[in-house]
Amino acid sequence: MVPDKNGYFGGFGGKFMPETLMFAVQTLERVYHKFIQDKEFRKELNFYLNTYAGRPTPLYFAPNLSKKLKIKIYLKREDLCHTGSHKINNALGQILLAKKIGKRRIIAETGAGQHGVAVATVSALFGMKCAIYMGTEDIKRQRLNVYRMKLLGAEVVPVESGTRTLKDAINEALRDWVTNVQTTHYLLGSCLGPHPYPVMVRDFQSVIGREAKTQFLKIERKLPDYLVACVGGGSNAIGLFSPFYLDKSVRFVGVEAGGCGLNTGFHSATLEKGKPGILHGTKSYVLQDKKGQILSTHSVSAGLDYPGAGPEHSFYKDTGRAVYVSVTDKEALEGFRTLSETEGIIPALESSHAVAYLKKIPKHKTVIVCLSGRGDKDMEQAVKYIKINE
Numbered sequence: 001m002v003p004d005k006n007g008y009f010g011g012f013g014g015k016f017m018p019e020t021l022m023f024a025v026q027t028l029e030r031v032y033h034k035f036i037q038d039k040e041f042r043k044e045l046n047f048y049l050n051t052y053a054g055r056p057t058p059l060y061f062a063p064n065l066s067k068k069l070k071i072k073i074y075l076k077r078e079d080l081c082h083t084g085s086h087k088i089n090n091a092l093g094q095i096l097l098a099k100k101i102g103k104r105r106i107i108a109e110t111g112a113g114q115h116g117v118a119v120a121t122v123s124a125l126f127g128m129k130c131a132i133y134m135g136t137e138d139i140k141r142q143r144l145n146v147y148r149m150k151l152l153g154a155e156v157v158p159v160e161s162g163t164r165t166l167k168d169a170i171n172e173a174l175r176d177w178v179t180n181v182q183t184t185h186y187l188l189g190s191c192l193g194p195h196p197y198p199v200m201v202r203d204f205q206s207v208i209g210r211e212a213k214t215q216f217l218k219i220e221r222k223l224p225d226y227l228v229a230c231v232g233g234g235s236n237a238i239g240l241f242s243p244f245y246l247d248k249s250v251r252f253v254g255v256e257a258g259g260c261g262l263n264t265g266f267h268s269a270t271l272e273k274g275k276p277g278i279l280h281g282t283k284s285y286v287l288q289d290k291k292g293q294i295l296s297t298h299s300v301s302a303g304l305d306y307p308g309a310g311p312e313h314s315f316y317k318d319t320g321r322a323v324y325v326s327v328t329d330k331e332a333l334e335g336f337r338t339l340s341e342t343e344g345i346i347p348a349l350e351s352s353h354a355v356a357y358l359k360k361i362p363k364h365k366t367v368i369v370c371l372s373g374r375g376d377k378d379m380e381q382a383v384k385y386i387k388i389n390e
């Protein structure tokens, strides 16, 4: 799906930015359009994706879980990427673009810390200065990732405003960008923000779906019935879905964080419970009250704990190309445990949402699930919530 020249997918997207950032956003748009088609650029990006990030990632047939659920399940193993999640695909793409624009400093936001770690990693690789904005609530919850970022040479900037979580970190990163736009690239972590970020992040993540499609066709000699992925901002999901956009027989299911349940107010189910609005420079579904104030969100997985979702997903929802569902914290924790026990693969709590949804897929169908990340970062949460027989 190609957005219009103003960056709209149907009624969603655009760029709602302060004047001071318009020039930077337009420069990025020009450079992105120039290089995304450029053979040399693609070659350089592929070099780093293959030799540094560990691509292509396997498409693994999960025999035990398939047998248990009576569907045919393939896992796209983004958990095997360097730094432990799909975030590195986009971080590498954007830092190479930043180099082309001549930027020497990188800033980013992070919630769980996965994006922060990916950005700190590529900044170390390319010798760039790096500052990561992170809410103090998340700093507390994700101590080990804070240490990782510092070890990689990044400065972690604590954010005390608002609910002290991801959306507040994005606000502060935008403020930094306004001040330092001459030298600095804002390396946004999901398919959000003003145009060209949603389409650019989508393009860098669509390596997931392109690989999965080739791999699946080679094994099964047909297309899958379903694609399933968790949705925070939506980058791993859109990365898997978009190369199948024109394959109308393939159903897309985005799984949001249902938290304590959609009627409790403690969830992050933006596409199911939100209304169109503007957040962080783009028009999309947003969790907001009647006056347009952003609602606070909840999820057991910090990476899904965000009150917005990308404009392309908003468009997929309204056109019916994808359906958006949710599973609760409890179901996600069950999915986490089930995949560990059946396949010997410990998924990230975010990815566990996609795994947990599989029991609702009709019998005998074939499914590709995006395993967006590995669960090592979630052990403290797991110890707290999952009791194992002693």
Ligand SMILES: *Cc1c(COP(=O)(O)O)cnc(C)c1O
Binding pocket: 085, 086, 087, 112, 114, 115, 189, 190, 191, 230, 231, 232, 233, 234, 235, 236, 237, 303, 304, 348, 350, 351, 372, 373, 374
């Ligand atoms: C960040 C993250 C997500 C959520 O982000 P999307 O942009 O929705 O993909 C999901 N899974 C993992 C492992 C993550 O680190």
